[in-house]
Amino acid sequence: MNLKGTLPTLILEFLAQEPSHGYRIAQKIKQSSDGLLDFKEGTLYPALHKLENEGSVESYEGVESGRARRYYRITPAGRKALKDDRAEWQQLSRAVSMILGEA
């Protein structure tokens, strides 16, 4: 299923639960959607950089299993953006359901 445009929101959603690194974010998105939301992992990092440039997430160096990793955590601005995105998505989803329900 195409993730176009929704990937930043999904990333923010996972980072709102706990700070994480790129690989784990990718795995969580795939697992949480039962593999329905599949995307190429090479495009995850540009989305993370965009969120970082906007000030929605910040990165820091961490260690996992003895290996240095770049971790990302959500910022207050990111939480606000996520709240707005959620509201927008619910509105859109309701509108589409109404139309498809009538068809």
Add this chain to the structure above:
Amino acid sequence: MATLDVWLKRAVRGLSQESAETVRREIEEHFEAARGEALGSSIDPQQAGAMAMQALGDPRVANRQYRKVLLTKSEAKVLRNSNAELRMICSNGWAKWMILSAPGTLLLLSVMFLAMHQYSLAKGILVVGALMAIFFMPPFMPIYTVSRGRIYRAIKWVVMLGSIVLLFGGDSRNGLWLISCCFFPVLYTEWKRMVIRRKLPIGRWPRQLYL
């Protein structure tokens, strides 16, 4: 590993050295994690590598997206060059005082020629003075916050457009080719800076991005 190198070469094409390093580091890290997990599930090393590579997707698509969010070679060059200009102006005491006093002197000269009814000369000197002030004086002014930078940039555009109108008057449209040639380097730098401002978080802005 050779396949990953090829993927990375394609993904970092056109990116600045710093951006390319960032991409290499994060993708290698990601690839190793994916490969490690596959190996942990008793998949043979070759297949684990192939699976991790496949999950990364098309490097050209990644490259297009990276170019939108990370600095490219040409943007890094603009940033480097304008920083060199700033440093040159600020570090040389003699140049600093000359640049600080020139716009005022030119304004006085312009008023003097205006009083002598030499309007075109007065106009020319006024334009040169205003442009010198707007381009060379900012390093010495307290404009390095987001809102002040925005105000400065708005004033800069008003002065630039005002200078064109003042110099060329009604012929501004006819002399468009000349104006475009003269202002092309300025417009190019402005456009590049605008793109860079979107790519860098405000906390990482160098001084020249406020201008």
